[in-house]
Amino acid sequence: MTDKKEWPLWEVFIRSQHGLAHRHVGSLHAPDAEMAIMNARDVYTRRNEGVSIWVVRASDIAASSPSEKGPLFDPANSKVYRHPTFYEIPEELGHM
């Protein structure tokens, strides 16, 4: 066991069928993007789970921090007027 250089971690995103967005399914280690896609095929699509694979180095993903959840998302809480249900439409108009 001489090798101590660990392969980078890749996050794997899979489009399960045409028309849907790619969705995060998990991660894996691989030396480069090409191998990451091949490994992702074997690890995450053994039962036809996908028609397209994206991989991205985990270190290239910037993430919001859980402790900032409040300041980041609270501003949307008070803006109920962004939802259609905020507005009352006269019943005789029917569906709008």
Add this chain to the structure above:
Amino acid sequence: MYAQMVKTGVDHIQSKEEMSPEERAFQDRVDQNIKIEPKEWMPEAYRKTLIRQISQHAHSEIIGMQPEGNWITRAPTLERKAILLAKVQDEAGHGLYLYCAAETLGVSRDELMEQLNSGKAKYSSIFNYPTLTWADIGAIGWLVDGAAIMNQVPLQRCSYGPYSRAMVRICKEESFHQRQGYDIMTKLARGTPEQKAMAQDALNRWWWPSLMMFGPSDAESVHSAQSMRWKIKINSNDELRQKFVDQTVPQAEYLGLTVPDPDLKWNAESEHYDFGEVDWNEFYQVVAGNGPCNRQRLRTRVKAYEEGQWVREAADAYAAKKAARAKAKAA
């Protein structure tokens, strides 16, 4: 189970009053079934216990490939061989899902590999038994995967997000494993007298080790109580073992096979099967490294790792070469 007797490092269960404000907030979230995600604050003991539990589970999947891999080249038909290959490949996949889940807790893959290869990490006692005949492949799918499912289905609801999501994937695939095992047993049980005897022999040898998988009774264990409080363990060992026996005995009867336990009988009052005492001395021997195959399993694992060294190096060199070329082209 695939993770047995996982220690939590605690000596008693803290009351809410004893907890720090952070610990209390954490426990409240767990109590409300809010999933804990990797970057959130968590007690150190929770993190460490989860690493132990998830990695032990992952190691079991990896070592678990060996007893079954033993029969790939000798499967009775090409179809059985293709199925067994797919199953063993699934085990590798399960190991990988779980290693990734463990890594979100701050341990590296190299550390995990080192713990397995050095013999420091444990894996399930069940994989230290040999697969002597083709019927053992049937018995493993039916009994061993059946026992694993008992534990893994509730773990889909565990408190740690990445572990719970890995379990969801694993459970979907595990059902194929159990059914293919029962299918092998059915074929043998309906075959010639010799084939039926093979199936019975496999059941005789795998029954008790399968019951051991759930681990000794943990009704008094502070570690189990703590793990249940954290919702990384959902049921007690005895509960799951009973459930497994209740489910499996009728399946054996359907095959016309006899469960090797003279004390086994239906208890109309409790509406469960009563069954005999597991030989825990054997279990502790296997866990201590003295099972029939412990040394062989580890040796095979280390050999595979070492013989794969040049492949890892070549992949690294190729990636470096391609990166250098791309860089030169850009310049």
